[in-house]
Amino acid sequence: xxxxxxxxxxxxxxxxxxxxxxxxxxxxxxxxxxxxxxxxxxxxxxxxxxxxxxxxxxxxxxxxxxxxxxxxxxxxxxxxxxxxxxxxxxxxxxxxxxxxxxxxxxxxxxxxxxxxxxxxxxxxxxxxxxxxxxxxxxxxxxxxxxxxxxxxxxxxxxxxxxxxxxxxxxxxxxxxxxxxxxxxxxxxxxxxxxxxxxxxxxxxxxxxxxxxxxxxxxxxxxxxxxxxxxxxxxxxxxxxxxxxxxxxxxxxxxxxxxxxxxxxxxxxxxxxxxxxxxxxxxxxxxxxxxxxxxxxxxxxxxxxxxxxxxxxxxxxxxxxxxxxxxxxxxxxxxxxxxxxxxxxxxxxxxxxxxxxxxxxxxxxxxxxxxxxxxxxxxxxxxxxxxxxxxxxxxxxxxxxxxxxxxxxxxxxxxxxxxxxxxxxxxxxxxxxxxxxxxxxxxxxxxxxxxxxxxxxxxxxxxxxxxxxxxxxxxxxxxxxxxxxxxxxxxxxxxxxxxxxxxxxxxxxxxxxxxxxxxxxxxxxxxxxxxxxxxxxxxxxxxxxxxxxxxxxxxxxxxxxxxxxxxxxxxxxxxxxxxxxxxxxxxxxxxxxxxxxxxxxxxxxxxxxxxxxxxxxxxxxxxxxxxxxxxxxxxxxxxxxxxxxxxxxxxxxxxxxxxxxxxxxxxxxxxxxxxxxxxxxxxxxxxxxxxxxxxxxxxxxx
Numbered sequence: 001x002x003x004x005x006x007x008x009x010x011x012x013x014x015x016x017x018x019x020x021x022x023x024x025x026x027x028x029x030x031x032x033x034x035x036x037x038x039x040x041x042x043x044x045x046x047x048x049x050x051x052x053x054x055x056x057x058x059x060x061x062x063x064x065x066x067x068x069x070x071x072x073x074x075x076x077x078x079x080x081x082x083x084x085x086x087x088x089x090x091x092x093x094x095x096x097x098x099x100x101x102x103x104x105x106x107x108x109x110x111x112x113x114x115x116x117x118x119x120x121x122x123x124x125x126x127x128x129x130x131x132x133x134x135x136x137x138x139x140x141x142x143x144x145x146x147x148x149x150x151x152x153x154x155x156x157x158x159x160x161x162x163x164x165x166x167x168x169x170x171x172x173x174x175x176x177x178x179x180x181x182x183x184x185x186x187x188x189x190x191x192x193x194x195x196x197x198x199x200x201x202x203x204x205x206x207x208x209x210x211x212x213x214x215x216x217x218x219x220x221x222x223x224x225x226x227x228x229x230x231x232x233x234x235x236x237x238x239x240x241x242x243x244x245x246x247x248x249x250x251x252x253x254x255x256x257x258x259x260x261x262x263x264x265x266x267x268x269x270x271x272x273x274x275x276x277x278x279x280x281x282x283x284x285x286x287x288x289x290x291x292x293x294x295x296x297x298x299x300x301x302x303x304x305x306x307x308x309x310x311x312x313x314x315x316x317x318x319x320x321x322x323x324x325x326x327x328x329x330x331x332x333x334x335x336x337x338x339x340x341x342x343x344x345x346x347x348x349x350x351x352x353x354x355x356x357x358x359x360x361x362x363x364x365x366x367x368x369x370x371x372x373x374x375x376x377x378x379x380x381x382x383x384x385x386x387x388x389x390x391x392x393x394x395x396x397x398x399x400x401x402x403x404x405x406x407x408x409x410x411x412x413x414x415x416x417x418x419x420x421x422x423x424x425x426x427x428x429x430x431x432x433x434x435x436x437x438x439x440x441x442x443x444x445x446x447x448x449x450x451x452x453x454x455x456x457x458x459x460x461x462x463x464x465x466x467x468x469x470x471x472x473x474x475x476x477x478x479x480x481x482x483x484x485x486x487x488x489x490x491x492x493x494x495x496x497x498x499x500x501x502x503x504x505x506x507x508x509x510x511x512x513x514x515x516x517x518x519x520x521x522x523x524x525x526x527x528x529x530x531x532x533x534x535x536x537x538x539x540x541x542x543x544x545x546x547x548x549x550x551x552x553x554x555x556x557x558x559x560x561x562x563x564x565x566x567x568x569x570x571x572x573x574x575x576x577x578x579x580x581x582x583x584x585x586x587x588x589x590x591x592x593x594x595x596x597x598x599x600x601x602x603x604x605x606x607x608x609x610x611x612x613x614x615x616x617x618x619x620x621x622x623x624x625x626x627x628x629x630x631x632x633x634x635x636x637x638x639x640x641x642x643x644x645x646x647x648x649x650x651x652x653x654x655x656x657x658x659x660x661x662x663x664x665x666x667x668x669x670x671x672x673x674x675x676x677x678x679x680x681x682x683x684x685x686x687x688x689x690x691x692x693x694x695x696x697x698x699x700x701x
Contacts, residue, residue, distance in 0.1 A: 109572050113657040116516070120664045123523045130164050131671060176526035183517050187533055189509040194541055196501055201544050203390035212393055214441045216347045233265045234349075235325040236342060237409075241312045242283070242333035243273040243305075247594030248451075249283050255336035257290045257297060260343060267325070268297040271312045273305045307420030308587040309402075310428075314418040317409075325409060332403040334592045335362075335450045344446045345406045356411030356438030357430070359388065360404045363447035366593065369454050371555075372697040375562050376452040376459065378545060378552045385444065385548035392442030395493065397434045402426030404448040411438045421476060423587050424469030431477050431494065435484040451592055456697040457650060458591040463566060464573040468584050470503040471577030504574060511571035514564045515658055519665035519681065525672070535676055561687035562696075568654050655692030659685050 206212075238256050242249055256268050270287050274280050280301065287299040302315055313330070316322075327346060331337060337360075345358045361384045367377040391398040402425070412418070415432040422428050430440070453459040481494050513533070521529045542560040546552055552559070577584045662685030669678040690696055 109568075109575075110654050110657065113654055113661065116520075117657050117661045117664070120519065120523060120661055120668075124664055124668050126164065126167065127523070127668060127671065129160065171524055172526050176524050179517065179520060179524055179527040182512070183521070183527055183529055186509040186513040186517065187530075189505050190513060190533065190537070193501060193506055193509070194537055196497065197541055197544060200386050200390050201547070203394060204386045204548075207389060207393055213445070214348060214392075214443060216350070233262050234327055234346060236261060236266045236346065236406075237322065237325040237328040238266060238268045239271055239313065239316055239328060239330050240269065240333065241271040241273070241309050241316075241330070243312075243589050244276050244279055245274075245333035245589075245592065246276075246279050246282070248334045248592045249279070250286055251336055251594070252331060252333045253283075253286050253290065253297075256331060257293075257295045258339055259337060259341055260339040263294060263296060266296060266342075267321070268295060269316050270297065270299050271316050272299065272301045273312050274301070275305070308423065308425075310418045310420045310422075310425035313425070314420065317412070317417060322409070327406050328409055328412070329406045330403055331448070332450070335403050335448050337404070337448045341446070341448065342406075345443065348441055348443075349406075349408060352439075354437065354439050355441060356408050356415075356433050357400060357440045358406045359392075359398070359401060359440065359442045360446040360448050361388075361442075361444050362401070362404060363449050364452050365449050366451050366454060369593075370697060371558065372456060372459060373452050373454055374552055374555055375559050378549050378555065378559050379563075380452070381549040381552075382545045382547075384442075388442045389444050392440060395490075396439040396441075397490075397493075398430070398440055398442060399498070400426040400430035400440075404450070408438075411436075414438070422469050422473045423465050423585060424473055427470060428473055428477075431473070432480075434490070434494070435480060435486060437486070453590055454593055454697060455591065456691060456694060459697065460569055460652075461588045462590045463569050464576075464583070465587060467503070467507060467570045467573035468577030468586075470499065471574050472580065472584050474499045474503070475578070475580070504578070507567055507570035507574045510564060510567035514684070515567060515662075518677075519661055522665040522668040522672075522677065522681070531676060534680055557683075558687075561684055562691075564684055565655065565687050565691050568658060572654070650694050652692045652694065655688050659688035659692050661685075662688060 238259070240252055240256055242252070245252070253268075253270060259266070268290075270283060272280060272283050274283065284299050287297055290297050300316060302312065305311070307314065317328075327349065329337075329342065329345075341360070345360065348358050349355055362380060364373070364377055364380070367373050388398045388401075411433050412429065415429060415436050415438070417429075418425055419428055434440075453462055478495070481491055484491070517527070518529060518534065521527045538560055539556075542556050542563075546556050546559065575581070662681050666678055666681035666685055669681055
């Protein structure tokens with residue numbers, strides 16, 4: 001629904017005059033009351049039914065006044081808190097986000113938003129002047145630009161009036177049509193993406209209705225046969241890649257070492273890329289501790305950290321002893337699998353030689369930590385419950401999540417192994433394995449505990465890598481996809497759905513439609529933007545997204561606003577990856593908090609209640625390792641533990657610029673009494689403001 005330029009009702013200056021007239025008929029049961037004029041309110045009954053006495057009216061008025069005062073006080077307190085947070089960040093120098101200050105990283109987008117903001121403020125000022133002076137004109141017609149009502153020369157009131165008329169004509173003839181074309185294009189993309197989301201939800205509903213699950217052709221391993229070394233237990237390699245993971249290294253190594261599998265048929269590789277010597281010593285101490293308990297575990301550290309995680313995994317797979325193993329399970333540093341993980345995943349490979357990957361679902365220990373983690377839980381639950389499960393059942397293909405999965409080593413070798421060409425090595429190996437004919441299985445009922453980022457800074461960096469990497473990979477994989485021998489349907493699914501629709505089109509139309517076209521349409525009302533695009537379809541899609549996490553239903557409105565807010569970061573990352581800009585190959589390790597579930601805490605308490613003797617702990621350790629461990633122990637005893645580092649809040653320039661832009665457009669919408677446009681722009685602008693001030697996530701002080 002496009003804004004209207006008819007402000008005669010809203011800005012009406014004419015004051016009706018006259019005296020109220022009361023006409024009473026002879027029949028006492030009927031009366032006609034006609035009221036007009038400024039004093040008409042005194043003649044209108046308070047209720048169509050029976051009247052109220054003065055005491056009742058007084059109490060009603062007092063109650064309404066109390067509610068109004070409470071509402072005003074709540075709004076004032078919220079505004080005061082926002083102003084206080086802004087004062088702390090701006091005047092006390094708590095720092096700007098450095099992302100926009102780096103060459104080639106978001107600077108062009110920020111300049112565009114800043115220029116857009118300045119232009120919108122100028123247009124708002126011009127419209128305000130025009131409305132206060134009473135220059136009201138009907139909305140121009142795009143098909144008939146000449147139908148714009150232009151006053152005669154004698155009606156023009158000065159140079160400013162003339163400039164305003166020229167602006168209206170220029171806006172109608174040259175600006176409105178391109179905006180309308182871009183708007184229609186984004187709406188078409190929006191509908192295609194919504195249709196894809198609807199089909200995925202119907203597929204998930206069908207899976208639930210028919211109770212479709214991956215089945216095991218052969219018998220599972222017997223529980224009482226764990227310690228045997230029979231050939232029915234394949235050799236499994238467990239890899240834990242990590243880099244400076246001080247908070248989570250202990251729980252991840254502990255969980256991997258307690259997996260229920262014959263000890264002579266499993267090997268744990270701790271692949272440490274840390275550059276902090278203290279953390280390296282702590283990880284080596286943890287590895288030595290579990291080695292003394294009979295676990296086959298090795299510690300590997302690369303001197304040159306190239307290729308990030310892909311380079312780390314590639315280096316580990318080059319070891320000579322890897323040829324003795326058939327499967328490899330990969331867990332990131334914050335993942336803690338249950339002891340029965342291998343028993344629930346490995347049996348799917350038996351009797352299925354075409355199966356290359358078994359992927360488990362993620363479960364989050366800190367999903368209720370703050371608003372940011374709750375919103376992430378909604379997104380990731382939909383990703384696993386709907387996207388991964390539907391693609392796994394109907395297509396035997398989905399993107400590898402990089403962790404909590406088991407690969408057949410032969411599938412990795414046939415697909416070329418780990419490559420260091422992108423920051424999404426998990427998606428890269430999945431696409432290449434699919435092109436080589438390997439099938440994937442997703443297990444929705446096998447869950448592995450992990451963390452989601454608790455601060456907006458960490459989440460923003462993670463999303464930048466997750467959206468720039470796929471575009472970089474698309475450029476590299478497109479020739480291989482076109483030349484592959486897979487069916488045309490699989491090629492179309494990879495190119496149109498997997499890459500273009502879900503990785504490129506989604507951030508493009510989300511940012512363009514809701515962050516550019518919508519506020520622009522407030523200042524160019526000739527460009528029509530239907531109400532269902534702003535309200536109905538987004539609400540329906542948000543409702544579908546939240547179905548896999550029904551407990552999060554009260555957060556449906558914050559989720560919708562936050563997804564639009566994140567479209568700035570995702571759009572910027574998509575452009576960076578697509579055009580190979582400076583930050584397309586940037587990898588920043590996501591900060592972890594070291595959260596543990598209740599069961600993890602109980603296991604840790606039980607382990608601490610049974611201390612291992614000093615001699616038993618270090619028996620069999622080399623002299624160099626023993627010296628390093630003793631040195632570390634002495635340092636920990638002498639020096640008190642440092643206080644936890646407190647992360648300073650930051651200002652995010654692009655989000656703040658868009659917040660001011662949307663709030664300016666909201667003021668323009670309020671002038672034209674557009675209703676839903678005003679509320680959407682207002683709440684979306686406040687959402688951008690909260691995110692730009694770093695008031696969402698881990699630290700809100």
